[in-house]
Amino acid sequence: MKMEKLKKLTTGSNKSTTKLIATIAVIVILYAVMTILDATGSLTSLMKGLLVPVCAYSLVAVGLNLCVGYLGELSLGHAGFMCVGAFISAFFSKAFRGTIPDVPRFIIALVIGTFFAGLFGFLIAIPVLRLRGDYLAIVTLAFGEIIKNVINVLYVGIDGKGVHFSLKDMMALGMEPDGTVIVNGAQGITGTPRQSTFTIAVLLLIVAVIVTHNFVNSRTGRAVKAIRDNQIAAETVGLPITKYKLIAFTLSAAIAGVGGVLYAHNISSLTATTNTFGYNMSIMILVYVVLGGIGNFSGSIIAATLLILLPEMLRGLANYRMLIYSIVLIALMLFNWAPSILKWREEHGLKAIIKKKKEVQ
Amino acid sequence: MKRRVFSLALCAAMVASLFVGCGKGSAGSDNVDTSGELTWRIGGIGPITGGAAQYGQGVKNAIQLAVDEINADGGINGYQIAFNFQDDEADPQKAVNAYNTLKDWGMQILEGTVTSGACAAVSEETYADRMFQLTPSASSTSVTENHDNTFQICFSDPNQGTVSADYIADNKLGTKIGIIYDSSDPYSSGVYQNFATEAKAKGLDIVATEAFTADNKTDFSTQLQKCKSADADLLFLPFYYTEGSIVLTQADQMGYTPTMFGVDGFDGLLGVENFDTKLAEGVYLLTPFAADSEDEATKSFVSKYEEQFKGTPNQFAADAYDGVYIIKEALEAADLKPDASNEDICDALISGIQDINYNGLTGEGMTWNDKGEVSKAPKAVIIKDGGYVSAE
Numbered sequence: 001m002k003m004e005k006l007k008k009l010t011t012g013s014n015k016s017t018t019k020l021i022a023t024i025a026v027i028v029i030l031y032a033v034m035t036i037l038d039a040t041g042s043l044t045s046l047m048k049g050l051l052v053p054v055c056a057y058s059l060v061a062v063g064l065n066l067c068v069g070y071l072g073e074l075s076l077g078h079a080g081f082m083c084v085g086a087f088i089s090a091f092f093s094k095a096f097r098g099t100i101p102d103v104p105r106f107i108i109a110l111v112i113g114t115f116f117a118g119l120f121g122f123l124i125a126i127p128v129l130r131l132r133g134d135y136l137a138i139v140t141l142a143f144g145e146i147i148k149n150v151i152n153v154l155y156v157g158i159d160g161k162g163v164h165f166s167l168k169d170m171m172a173l174g175m176e177p178d179g180t181v182i183v184n185g186a187q188g189i190t191g192t193p194r195q196s197t198f199t200i201a202v203l204l205l206i207v208a209v210i211v212t213h214n215f216v217n218s219r220t221g222r223a224v225k226a227i228r229d230n231q232i233a234a235e236t237v238g239l240p241i242t243k244y245k246l247i248a249f250t251l252s253a254a255i256a257g258v259g260g261v262l263y264a265h266n267i268s269s270l271t272a273t274t275n276t277f278g279y280n281m282s283i284m285i286l287v288y289v290v291l292g293g294i295g296n297f298s299g300s301i302i303a304a305t306l307l308i309l310l311p312e313m314l315r316g317l318a319n320y321r322m323l324i325y326s327i328v329l330i331a332l333m334l335f336n337w338a339p340s341i342l343k344w345r346e347e348h349g350l351k352a353i354i355k356k357k358k359e360v361q
Numbered sequence: 362m363k364r365r366v367f368s369l370a371l372c373a374a375m376v377a378s379l380f381v382g383c384g385k386g387s388a389g390s391d392n393v394d395t396s397g398e399l400t401w402r403i404g405g406i407g408p409i410t411g412g413a414a415q416y417g418q419g420v421k422n423a424i425q426l427a428v429d430e431i432n433a434d435g436g437i438n439g440y441q442i443a444f445n446f447q448d449d450e451a452d453p454q455k456a457v458n459a460y461n462t463l464k465d466w467g468m469q470i471l472e473g474t475v476t477s478g479a480c481a482a483v484s485e486e487t488y489a490d491r492m493f494q495l496t497p498s499a500s501s502t503s504v505t506e507n508h509d510n511t512f513q514i515c516f517s518d519p520n521q522g523t524v525s526a527d528y529i530a531d532n533k534l535g536t537k538i539g540i541i542y543d544s545s546d547p548y549s550s551g552v553y554q555n556f557a558t559e560a561k562a563k564g565l566d567i568v569a570t571e572a573f574t575a576d577n578k579t580d581f582s583t584q585l586q587k588c589k590s591a592d593a594d595l596l597f598l599p600f601y602y603t604e605g606s607i608v609l610t611q612a613d614q615m616g617y618t619p620t621m622f623g624v625d626g627f628d629g630l631l632g633v634e635n636f637d638t639k640l641a642e643g644v645y646l647l648t649p650f651a652a653d654s655e656d657e658a659t660k661s662f663v664s665k666y667e668e669q670f671k672g673t674p675n676q677f678a679a680d681a682y683d684g685v686y687i688i689k690e691a692l693e694a695a696d697l698k699p700d701a702s703n704e705d706i707c708d709a710l711i712s713g714i715q716d717i718n719y720n721g722l723t724g725e726g727m728t729w730n731d732k733g734e735v736s737k738a739p740k741a742v743i744i745k746d747g748g749y750v751s752a753e
Contacts, residue, residue, distance in 0.1 A: 045461040053454060152545045152574065169570070170554045171561075187547040190481050190503040269453045269481035269503070271547070274575075275411070276452060312458055315447060322410050 020213045023298040024206055031202045046312060054305050055201030056262040061288040061300035062208050063255030068286070069295030070216055071248045072228035073129070076282050077140030078256045080147040081117045083277035085257030086264035087151055087183070089113030090192040093265065094182050095158055097193055106195045110261050117257020120147075122250040129245040132231075144282050151272040156183040188271035189264075196266040204262065208255050209297055215251060224248045291332060399699045401437055403428070403688070404468035405446040405681075406459045406483065407475030412575070413451040416677050417475045420497055421446045422670045423678035424472060426662070427685035437689045440699050449474055453482035460486055468492070469699065469706055472684050475677065477501035477547045484511040493707040495688060495714075497680035501551050505733035510707055512714055512733040514680040514687070514723065516649070518548065521624050522555025524739045525597065525647060530563035532752075534645070535595025535620050537568045539588030541581065541608065543600045544572035552599035552624055568593050573604075581608050582615070589617045601626040606633040609640045625649065625739070628676045631747065638747050647739045649723035650679040651749040659722050676723065683721035690717055 034051060037043040064078045089109040096105055120143075128139045155166040159179025166172040170181060183189055215221045223244045226234040235241055264270050274280050288307060292299030310328060314321045335341055346352060405424050407417030428444045436442060445466050447459035456479035463471070471487060471494045474480045480499030487494040488508045496504060497514045500521070505511045516524075529535060538560065543549035553570075560567055569591040571584035585608065588596060596612075596619050598605060605627050612618070620643070623630070627646040631638050652663050652673050662682060666674040674682075691713035697706060719727045724737030741752040 045464040046458060047461075049457055049461040149545075149574065149576075153572070169550070169557070171557055186543075186545045186550050187501060187503060188478070191507075194485075263454075267453050267457065267482050268485035269478055271453065271478045273452070273478070273545075275450060276454070312462070315459075315462055319409070321448065 016213065016217055019298070020209065023209055023301075026298070027202060027206055027209070027301070031198070034198065050308065050312060051198045052196045052201050052262060052266040054308050055198070055205050056196075056259045056266070057285070057288065057308055058205055058301040058304040059208055059259035059262065060256045060285050061292065061304045062205075062212055062297050063252045063259065064285050065289045065292070065295065065297055065300045066212050066215070066255065067249060067252040068289055070221065070224055070228060071245060071252070073245070073249070074134065074137040074286075075140045075249075075252070076137050076279065076286065077124075077142075077144035078253075078285050079277045079279070079281035080140070080144030081121055081253040081256035082260035082263065082281075083144070083147050083151065083272055084120050085113035085117040085260030086270060086277070087189065087260075087272070088116045089261040090189045090264040090270050091156065091182055093193055093195070094189060094191060102193070102195065106193075106265065109265070110258070113261035113264075114254050114257045117260060118250045118254030121253020121256075122246060125246050125249040129249060130242055141279060141282070144277070144279055148272045148274070148278050151183070151188070152186045154183050155181065155185050157181040186271065188269065190269050192264055192268055192270060194265060194268065196262045201262050204258055205301070208258065209301075211251075212255070212297055215248075220244060220247055287329070291336060293336075398441075400441045400443040401692075401699050402443050402445070402467050402469045403685070404460075404463035404466065404471050404473070405444065406449050406456055406463070406471065406473035406479070407446070408451040408479075409446070409448045411450040413476055416498065416675075417448070417451075419675050419678035420473070420475050420681040422666065423674060423682040424685055426665060426669065427682045431685065431689060437692050438696065438698060442685075449476075449479050451476045451479055453479050456480070456483050457486060464490070464492075469703055470688055470710070471495070472497065472681065472688070474499060477504060477551070480504045484508045487511065491704040491707045493703075493710040495684050497684050498677045501547050508733065509731070510711060512729055513735055514684050514727075515676075515735070516625065516647075516737070516739055517734050518551035519555040520734065521647060521739065522552045522557075522599070523559040525552075525599075525622065525624060526556050526559035526563055526565060528647075528741050529595065529597075529622060530560070530565055534622065535565075535593075537566050537591070537593050538595050538597055539569040539571070539591060539593030539619065540567060540597045540599075541571045541573065541584045541588065542598075543574065543578065543604070545574040545576070546600065548626070549600045553597075556597060556599065578604050579607065581611050585612050585615060585617060588619070589615065593619055595620040595622060598623045599626065602628065602630040602633060605630055606636040606641075609644070610636070613640050621645065623647075625676055629673075631744070632673050641744045642746075644744045645741060645752060646744070647741055648676060648749070649737060649739065650676040651742065652679075653748055662722055679722040683719070683723050683727075686721060687714065687717065687719055687727075690719060 034043065038048060060078055060082050064075060067073055067075045089112055092109045092112050093105060124139060124143055128136050153167050155170050155173055157164045157173045157175045157179050159176040161176060164173040164175060170184060223239050227239065227241055227244055231241060288304040289300050292303030311321060311325050314324055317324055405421060407420050408414050409417045409421060424444060424446065428442045431437060432441050445463060445468065447462050449456035449459045456474050460483045471492055473496060474483050475498050477499040480496050481501065481503040484494055484504050488510055491510065494511045495514065496511065500513065500515050500518050502517055502519060505513060540553060542553040557567060569588045571587055573581065573584060598608060598621060605623055609621065623644060623646040625648050628648040628650065630641050663674060666678065691710050694716065695709035695713045697709055714729050715731060717728065721727060727735055727737045729735055742749040743752045
């Protein structure tokens with residue numbers, strides 16, 4: 001009896017670690033499979049092109065999952081944090097192209113992009129997380145839109161005299177003839193060096209999974225979970241609510257920023273449109289999180305991968321592509337969350353069959 | 362615990378099979394090598410879903426039309442053309458995905474993409490892969506800059522903006538100029554920037570510059586009011602005809618009657634539903650193509666297009682139609698066969714297109730420079746009695 005209890009306890013505390021190791025193992029195996037396929041030339045160009053975006057969006061989904069699943073706050077602006085990370089890092093990379101060697105420049109760009117995404121998350125969270133209810137969702141939604149619209153009217157150029165800013169148009173920059181315009185309003189940033197590779201993307205994804213996992217199981221993470229489950233109880237115990245919420249939200253925004261940096265360095269034309277960084281994308285990321293399971297990081301990665309690949313897989317259906325895609329999306333949501341289907345799955349699903357077999361034995 | 366690991370592994374296997382499942386050749390069922398018959402493989406990319414769908418659809422239809430004509434006529438150098446068009450939703454990342462899909466299909470020449478932002482992303486890819494790219498309608502300079510393999514059929518943004526300013530200054534159409542433009546659209550803001558620069562050089566007085574974005578393009582009364590208060594006697598409107606029709610209607614309601622000057626995006630204005638075409642009387646626009654033009658080639662194109670796809674073709678469609686014939690001419694001049702490598706085709710077409718002098722629907726004597734820009738005279742037309750009349 002005692003032994004059993006002990007065993008239960010140890011497995012209980014190790015369960016999450018095992019899960020983490022399993023998740024990382026799966027990512028590494030997938031990475032190895034993809035690399036081998038690529039090396040033997042049996043990977044299609046489409047798949048090769050999708051590897052980095054899949055990792056980038058997985059990262060953002062992991063970031064958002066930290067916010068939705070553990071902080072218990074709904075954020076509708078994670079595409080905005082991704083946007084901040086993307087544009088700031090792309091700006092840096094383009095501005096210092098030729099002055100700093102490739103590798104250190106990318107590392108600095110990554111750090112800067114992550115830092116600023118985190119900073120914006122921190123600044124927004126200061127007033128909002130002190131409030132209760134759905135305010136965070138409303139403010140982050142607005143934040144995403146504001147960032148998108150500001151970038152669409154932002155003009156930045158560099159010439160011999162220094163950096164020029166304008167919110168009006170390109171001519172207002174008053175550039176010398178030798179200067180280059182780096183952010184050109186709605187035309188965004190073109191000509192970012194392509195430095196995101198699949199290896200870097202996978203490494204960052206693994207780091208993000210480890211960081212979030214350790215965070216969630218740390219002292220701070222337990223406090224965050226306590227606040228999520230019962231704020232009043234947590235307050236009476238003496239937990240500084242705002243501090244813990246701020247830490248979790250900033251980390252969540254910073255991880256989204258990493259995704260943005262990866263995305264920006266994988267494409268040479270970076271524009272802030274509704275589809276790339278607007279609320280459409282924020283909702284899409286929320287869909288990855290909800291479909292993958294709230295609070296389940298590996299689920300987010302799997303859902304992001306599936307939902308990015310799905311519309312590309314359906315290209316063969318031509319005009320019916322988007323129609324089928326939305327139907328599949330609804331079907332997946334129902335399969336994962338509808339109570340009657342959950343009940344049916346409990347009775348007839350894989351787990352039930354295994355259980356029955358055991359009972360027979 | 363074990364079950365958890367097991368289920369994760371299962372999931373991983375499923376995801377892996379997704380990646381692998383669409384192995385080589387599945388993107389196109391008619392692979393070059395297996396069918397035994399050599400064909401030219403021309404790919405197209407553009408938005409056929411989403412907000413910009415009408416432009417992509419027009420391009421797709423027009424290329425299909427031209428390809429069918431050429432195939433019925435014996436093909437290029439005796440080989441038929443296979444055509445595959447992929448949707449990009451006007452999104453750079455989706456456009457790159459579409460490009461990769463076409464590459465898997467075995468594309469040799471790309472005619473696309475339709476929108477500028479997506480095109481800039483794809484031209485970086487084609488440049489790296491040495492694939493010849495001819496875009497019917499992406500007018501931004503970022504498309505062709507530093508890419509020797511990318512050519513445009515439409516006027517570039519600088520070309521349009523500069524020519525408009527010159528035309529207004531030379532013909533003294535107005536002294537105080539008001540500008541309304543879409544700041545969220547690369548095409549609109551690109552034309553605007555070049556117009557404003559040239560207008561300054563020409564001594565034109567810009568009294569009001571008002572912007573709108575894609576999110577609020579149904580009401581222009583504020584912008585019009587500001588232009589009116591600034592006493593602008595000419596409005597420069599570098600955007601598309603759907604918004605153009607609203608601007609014209611609202612200006613009329615306000616009793617504001619400046620000279621209206623649109624660029625090539627205004628082509629199609631007379632076909633807008635529920636729009637009183639009388640309001641368009643006296644509007645200037647720069648267009649390379651007019652669907653109701655009287656020349657033989659345009660008439661035949663428009664009637665075939667209307668018959669097959671139900672709807673009037675716009676200039677994007679006309680540009681795309683020309684594009685297929687331009688590729689044909691360049692390939693014939695180089696006397697190439699489809700078994701040549703993409704790189705050879707690309708090199709041959711890069712030098713070939715610069716030697717061409719092409720007469721098409723969208724211009725007479727079109728030539729290309731090594732920057733990838735087309736040189737054709739943008740025609741200023743004025744709308745008179747419900748039709749386009751040359752303004753000269």
